[in-house]
Amino acid sequence: MIKSMTGYGLAGLEDNNFNISVEVKTLNSKFLDLSIRSPKQFSDKELEIRNMVSGVLERGKVNLNIEFANKTSDDLPVGINEELFLNYYNKFQALLQKAGSQSEDIFKLALQSPNVITNVAEKNSDNQEWENVKTAIAKALNECDVFRSDEGKVLEGKFLENLSVIRKGLAEVKVADPVRKERIRERIRNNFKDWLEENSFDKNRFEQELIYYFEKIDITEELVRLETHLDYFEKNLKEDNNQGKKLGFISQEIGREINTIGSKANDAQIQKHVVIMKDELEKIKEQSLNIL
Structure with a gap:
């Protein structure tokens, strides 16, 4: 089952002494790109936090915000x-007094003066x-990971729809290919029939050239490989391991x-069918970037 790299998780704890809120947001990225916002009192725990995140989310652009409020502390920040x-x-x-003026903002002005208020470590x-x-x-x-799994199910459905359209185009090409070949043969036959009768010509050499020509325009192998790549792509959608990069590589082969x-x-x-297949493949490539 694939997972999306887009996710969201929110959790909180509260009792008579404290109020804790943790928010996690994730987007797609080639690596684990973690940004942590936390109170200074937990600054020495950054490495432990990173290990916790990497153990669950593995990859993606991750923003983690920690808010901690102590209800019992009398100390001002x-x-x-x-x-x-x-x-x-x-x-x-x-x-x-010297200026002979009056103002009610002296208290505010004095409070905002330099070094009157300072942050407490x-x-x-x-x-x-x-x-x-x-x-x-x-x-x-954990909430973020569940969110990613749910998003992965949605993406899997979209992938299957895209693959279905490409398979339909592939089937149409298989039907049209024999007609194309016969049309080419007929055109060559009509163009060269009179010329061959009126001129001395090595028919064996001509036949060899025709065989070489038809081999160059033959797409049988490409049709077989395309179907194989589509099957392999769909198989990897069902795998448990992280498949994002592999799906990207397979989509490149499909495009080729x-x-x-x-x-x-x-x-x-x-x-016409090629254009439709390429359009669906572009959707697959774009969505593959968001797969874990």
């Missing part, structure tokens, strides 16, 4: 330099806090056979 604030306030008040998390965060991360990753059929056949009727 910022520090206020009260003495510096009062110095600013008194200085601004004195300037207003967060303490490192204790073991219990981290275990709770890990639980939330694991739940969010379709292009060769179109160029060698050189027939307007067959070319």
